[in-house]
Amino acid sequence: MSASVDSPFGPGSVGLVTPQCFQYDAPFTLASGRQLPGFELVYETYGQLNADASNAVLICHALSGTHHAAGYHSADDRKPGWWDHYIGPGKPIDTNRFFVVALNNLGGCAGSTGPTSINPDTGKPWGPDFPMLRVRDWVNSQKLLATHLGIQVWAAVVGGSLGGMQAMRWALEYPDQVRHCVVIASAMKLTAQNIAFNETARHAITSDPEFHDGDYLAQQTSPKQGLATARMIGHITYLSGDGLGEKFGRELRSGSFARGQDSLVEFQVQSYLRYQGDVFSDKFDANTYLLMTRALDYFDLAREYGDDPVAAFKTAQARFLVVSFSTDWRFSPERSREIALALMNANRSVCYAEIESNFGHDAFLLPSERYETVFRNFMNTIVTEAQS
Amino acid sequence: MSASVDSPFGPGSVGLVTPQCFQYDAPFTLASGRQLPGFELVYETYGQLNADASNAVLICHALSGTHHAAGYHSADDRKPGWWDHYIGPGKPIDTNRFFVVALNNLGGCAGSTGPTSINPDTGKPWGPDFPMLRVRDWVNSQKLLATHLGIQVWAAVVGGSLGGMQAMRWALEYPDQVRHCVVIASAMKLTAQNIAFNETARHAITSDPEFHDGDYLAQQTSPKQGLATARMIGHITYLSGDGLGEKFGRELRSGSFARGQDSLVEFQVQSYLRYQGDVFSDKFDANTYLLMTRALDYFDLAREYGDDPVAAFKTAQARFLVVSFSTDWRFSPERSREIALALMNANRSVCYAEIESNFGHDAFLLPSERYETVFRNFMNTIVTEAQS
Structure with a gap:
């Protein structure tokens, strides 16, 4: 496990972090029906897992994200992880309370098994022969990582954009293992324009x-x-x-x-x-x-639920936070309102916030006072067993 | 001159048309300071020029447009010219009343002198050595074509998108030679996104x-x-x-x-x-x-007028029609409202119409009842000497 240490990076930083590697050595069957002979996932953790493992938060990354979501890899690192604004001591995803897990997804190119990895059958890089993946494959591989880390239930699964799709899929596939689901600047499926x-x-x-x-x-x-x-x-x-x-x-x-x-x-x-x-x-x-x-394009939350998002969300047990940004035109507020509406019609608990921002889709990565407040307030409602 | 003939193409069509070529044999100095040794412009005309040449309408094309704006090139042509919806007998640009001139702009690749033409100095195609052009170069070359056709004053200069930029530039450069100016889905300058x-x-x-x-x-x-x-x-x-x-x-x-x-x-x-x-x-x-x-990017209507569009439009004498389309996000209604507002503040005559459409920027090329009505009504206000 990587350690959060006091550091010269300031009080809001998780400080120096070291990526870890989870190796899964059994065959792993994908949504396409193909099998990987096994895989590795590179990940980082911030904060401490509590005694009953009830304070774990999973961060799902978007298109080009990595496992390096917060903190620094070395003392002379100039840039922190991609979501450092929102993960750290006293930040919305408060590492004083939560044990945060961030990974590079299967198929990625930041250390996890993907097209640049060696295919054991050929001894050469997978390249274009790497199997096509669906969002559910990421969820299933993240589930194996959770088990490895001793996490049976996530206090929250959190993601923006493609990460939000993973968070929603988690809530449908493993409803009793996701207590809160944070879906930011995402959609139940892409538009034709997208x-x-x-x-x-x-x-x-x-x-x-x-x-x-x-x-x-x-x-x-x-x-x-x-x-x-x-x-x-x-x-x-x-x-x-x-x-x-x-x-x-x-x-x-x-x-x-x-x-x-x-x-x-x-x-x-x-x-x-x-x-x-x-x-x-x-x-x-x-x-x-x-x-x-391609995984983004093909994602369609309700496909296996008769194309009915309400039926899909009836499966979920989590409490949801859905956030959108006013000028995001690739994952517009309209898409997020569709999610919130389907959740309400499915009688689920949902908070929806539309944040004024001038930064389009990128807003989910950037500092914003109102976004931070909404995010923090929601995370603060999460009770971990050790506290209660 | 190409002839409009009665044809099997229906009463609203200008019928068969034959492109013509205007050859300009003297040196032509560009906005960049470079000179072309001469040039050719391929063009088409629809309708008849009246006795005092007061019914001529110039069509300026957009990025990938050509001189073939209306009618057909052969009896088995399947597609008419690119603006056939709006040019023809009884159409908004009514060829029963107007003599319409459409050309392929200098630098084009549909027959006018451009990068694929032979550079007389080398005997080889110009290719990347063809000089950079500004919108004003098109206006100046169109002016030479007008003179060639015996047209001193345009009843109207009309264009959409990049064509609208040419129409506006005409109204500023040759104010006493443009009686009406129709600017559709255009802008005084591109946004950073564009x-x-x-x-x-x-x-x-x-x-x-x-x-x-x-x-x-x-x-x-x-x-x-x-x-x-x-x-x-x-x-x-x-x-x-x-x-x-x-x-x-x-x-x-x-x-x-x-x-x-x-x-x-x-x-x-x-x-x-x-x-x-x-x-x-x-x-x-x-x-x-x-x-x-590049010409699109560099166009900035008011650059030479102290960046003041009102000062720029004070130069113009034409009556303006400005049209935008609700879902056009590359040349948004906001850009057209800026044009209309500057014209009003410059005390010019301007009609502004924002058309509801689901077709984005392409709407300026497509059939639409309200657009057609607005366009027709404005064109109907144009008095040609022969009529009065």
């Missing part, structure tokens, strides 16, 4: 000649340009139009519009996007990107 | 290895995959989210979500987008796409 953006991103990747039908690792290359284009599409659509405007306006990076000049005038937003695309394509695996976006 | 989408599309094109720094024609190839990705981005963003949802929902093209299946499940919207991307990349020139999107 699928279309994902498809365009995938087209950019798979049409890059360096993709080699997914076998780029064997060719010692990577479809970096395609991945960069995919990330650029993501970046624009995860921000709001107004947010981009406030951040960049039409400011020029260089050049001018003066008559007589024929150089390529560049706006700040252009070089920012190109930079973001390049950084991402250096560190992320293209097959993982394809796999994650 | 620039960001264009930049992502350009990245997809220029990072395609077949782009060869723009010299793909010399290599007898073309960056088709990049161009297809660019078009896919365009397609999604020119439609509204609801429009895409209504058209495709989450319908499957093949496959199913049944357990046990690991094939690539495909949504209808995916294959539609891929098809659209492929069709476009077969016929459109990548350098033209770059050039057109």
